Amino acid sequence: MSRHDADLELALRLADAADAITSARFRAHDLAVERKPDRTPVTDADVAVEDAVRAVLAADRPDDVVMGEERGGTLDAQRVWVLDPIDGTKNFLRGVPVWATLIALVEDGVPVVGVVSSPALGRRWWAAAGGGAFMSDHAGERAISVSGVRALEDAYVSTTDLKSWVEYHTRDAFLRLVDATWESRAFGDFYQHCLVAEGALDLAAECVANPWDIAPFQVLVTEAGGRFTSLAGEERYDGGDVLSSNGHLHDAALKLVGR
CATH class of the missing domain: 3.30.540.10 (Fructose-1,6-Bisphosphatase, subunit A, domain 1)
Structure with a gap:
């Protein structure tokens, strides 16, 4: 309730x-x-x-x-x-x-x-x-609940579009995260954050996002047991970017992809 x-x-x-x-x-x-x-x-x-x-x-x-x-x-x-x-x-x-x-x-x-x-x-x-x-x-x-994966080398990570990292952050930042994880995909947009919440993905990172693109996921992912922050590590949906995770991997991922 x-x-x-x-x-x-x-x-x-x-x-x-x-x-x-x-x-x-x-x-x-x-x-x-x-x-x-x-x-x-x-x-x-x-x-x-x-x-x-x-x-x-x-x-x-x-x-x-x-x-x-x-x-x-x-x-x-x-x-x-x-x-x-x-x-x-x-x-x-x-x-x-x-x-x-x-x-x-x-x-x-x-x-x-x-x-x-x-x-x-x-x-x-x-x-x-x-x-x-x-x-x-x-x-x-x-x-639903997030996954229990605790090591980046076992993690499944997603983003929407690699080109956006060139324009809004750096391609190298996302590739550092990709290289540290098990596999990467581009499920993109809403779907990747939902998959984090239900435990099918471990990480989803976006270097550009509007408030309406991600507002529901702050409560969805956290209620599922995960973490949801900006790439600067702030717990907010209006920071212009986002990292959602199962919580276990969040700090390690931020060190690689954060601002």
């Missing part, structure tokens, strides 16, 4: 509403795509999801603030719902089924509820502060 159970229930309903929209528009022949100033794509589904979620929140939590990728907002409030209507939009518009809606409730600067829903994968992950972490898939619902 968590004191945020009612907020978690609402977040799960918001995810249901989002899934109905994204599932209907995935692989649609008339999908409308535009390019934002930062050259990232946005589809009509992104906007429709955010608008639908905002409408429910306006009715059910009128005193809360909303901050979304497509419509903007502020994080400077006691209670803020942080939304990414479609994380993995490039996958979504190309027909790759690895994308999700991300929903987080942030209280006093700390994420306390997180929901990640990936209908094309048939998976959903959720957590509330003090209540544990969970997922559902074809096998049903279950509690």
Whole structure:
């Protein structure tokens, strides 16, 4: 049980509403795509999801603030719902089924509820502060926890795009981590942090990330028993980058890849 159970229930309903929209528009022949100033794509589904979620929140939590990728907002409030209507939009518009809606409730600067829903994968992950972490898939619902791997040489690590390390940090930093671990993959975006939370991966590192890209994972990964920090080692979701881990490997990984 968590004191945020009612907020978690609402977040799960918001995810249901989002899934109905994204599932209907995935692989649609008339999908409308535009390019934002930062050259990232946005589809009509992104906007429709955010608008639908905002409408429910306006009715059910009128005193809360909303901050979304497509419509903007502020994080400077006691209670803020942080939304990414479609994380993995490039996958979504190309027909790759690895994308999700991300929903987080942030209280006093700390994420306390997180929901990640990936209908094309048939998976959903959720957590509330003090209540544990969970997922559902074809096998049903279950509690999840991070892996027990304690040595970097046995670790499985992921990122999104190696080119981003050149632009926003250094390629050498990530390659140092890769060279120290067992295997590396690029599961990318939301999926890698969910896999850390459920114990399938041991580390996921991003050298650039917006608050809406990672807010749910601070509560999801920590409730699953792991650690979630910026590359500077700060326990925050708005530091512009992120390292999520099973906890055992976190400090050793930060020494190699941290700022």
